[in-house]
Amino acid sequence: AQSVTQPDIHITVSEGASLELRCNYSYGATPYLFWYVQSPGQGLQLLLKYFSGDTLVQGIKGFEAEFKRSQSSFNLRKPSVHWSDAAEYFCAVGVHTNTGNQFYFGTGTSLTVIP
Amino acid sequence: DGGITQSPKYLFRKEGQNVTLSCEQNLNHDAMYWYRQDPGQGLRLIYYSQIVNDFQKGDIAEGYSVSREKKESFPLTVTSAQKNPTAFYLCASKPSRGSYEQYFGPGTRLTVT
Numbered sequence: 001a002q003s004v005t006q007p008d009i010h011i012t013v014s015e016g017a018s019l020e021l022r023c024n025y026s027y028g029a030t031p032y033l034f035w036y037v038q039s040p041g042q043g044l045q046l047l048l049k050y051f052s053g054d055t056l057v058q059g060i061k062g063f064e065a066e067f068k069r070s071q072s073s074f075n076l077r078k079p080s081v082h083w084s085d086a087a088e089y090f091c092a093v094g095v096h097t098n099t100g101n102q103f104y105f106g107t108g109t110s111l112t113v114i115p
Numbered sequence: 116d117g118g119i120t121q122s123p124k125y126l127f128r129k130e131g132q133n134v135t136l137s138c139e140q141n142l143n144h145d146a147m148y149w150y151r152q153d154p155g156q157g158l159r160l161i162y163y164s165q166i167v168n169d170f171q172k173g174d175i176a177e178g179y180s181v182s183r184e185k186k187e188s189f190p191l192t193v194t195s196a197q198k199n200p201t202a203f204y205l206c207a208s209k210p211s212r213g214s215y216e217q218y219f220g221p222g223t224r225l226t227v228t
Contacts, residue, residue: 009155032215043119043205043219051215090157094215100146100165101215107157 004093006106013081014114021076021109023091032094033074035065038108039087047089050074061085086113118142119220121206126225128200136191136223138206147189148207148217151175158205164189165212193225200227 003026013019025031032051036044048059055067065076074091091106119140128134138147146165150158160173164183178197183189189208193200203224207217 034216036219041203041222041224043121043221044207045219046216049216099171100212103148103160103215103217105158107155 004091004104004106006089006091006109008109009107010110010112012112012114015083016080019076019078019081019085019111021089021091021111023074023076023106024072025074025091025093025104026072027093027095029095030069033065033067034092034094035059035063035074035076036090036092037061037087038090044090047076081111081113083113083115086111119206119208119218121204121220121223124221124223126223128225128227130227131195132227133192133194134200134225134227136193136204136206136225138189138191138220140187140189140206140208140218140220142208142210142218143186144208144218145186145211146209146214147183148209149173149179149181149189149191150205150207152203152205152222161191161204193227200225 005024034049035047038044047063048057050057050067058064063078067074088108088110090108093104122137148163149161159175161179162181164170167186170183180192205222206220209217
């Protein structure tokens with residue numbers, strides 16, 4: 001069965017520090033990979049996505065993610081975190097099934113940014 | 116502006132009452148989804164619809180019902196059979212059955228007492 005794992009439930013970083021949020025997936029073929037961000041009480045906003053090609057993808061708000069096939073990972077990074085980055089981050093995997101393309105979400109990582 | 120609208124933002128109901136959450140999109144998307152979000156559990160799929168007049172159960176459909184009479188609308192009814200209905204509910208859509216990326220509405224927080 002397909003699964004998405006975000007091993008860190010909660011991360012705290014200082015403003016200006018670098019950030020890496022981990023995401024691992026379990027799927028037979030290369031899936032389509034996504035990172036979403038959710039501010040408190042809001043919907044999800046797409047940060048970036050990977051379908052194919054260059055394994056390092058750039059997204060909005062200065063985020064990037066790298067697909068590593070050998071590790072089944074799609075970790076999200078940002079060189080310098082801003083206080084406004086405090087939010088919940090979700091990794092998601094899109095896979096093809098007989099009933100249509102399905103989405104699977106990780107359980108999320110909550111990011112706290114301290115001054 | 117194109118997007119997904121969910122109303123109301125906050126909803127309060129007494130236990131034993133059915134309640135319907137609204138989801139409207141003007142993106143001309145074929146597929147629409149309902150998710151439930153609880154703290155520490157991520158998003159769980161309730162129902163989805165790939166096309167008008169057709170919908171499928173997700174992972175936690177018990178106690179919920181939906182309809183898809185119009186392309187732009189996918190209302191979710193939380194029935195009295197749902198054991199623990201208090202949660203944050205998110206509606207999403209995507210262009211077609213073959214696409215992957217989903218677009219989300221702002222959510223409705225339902226509190227049942």
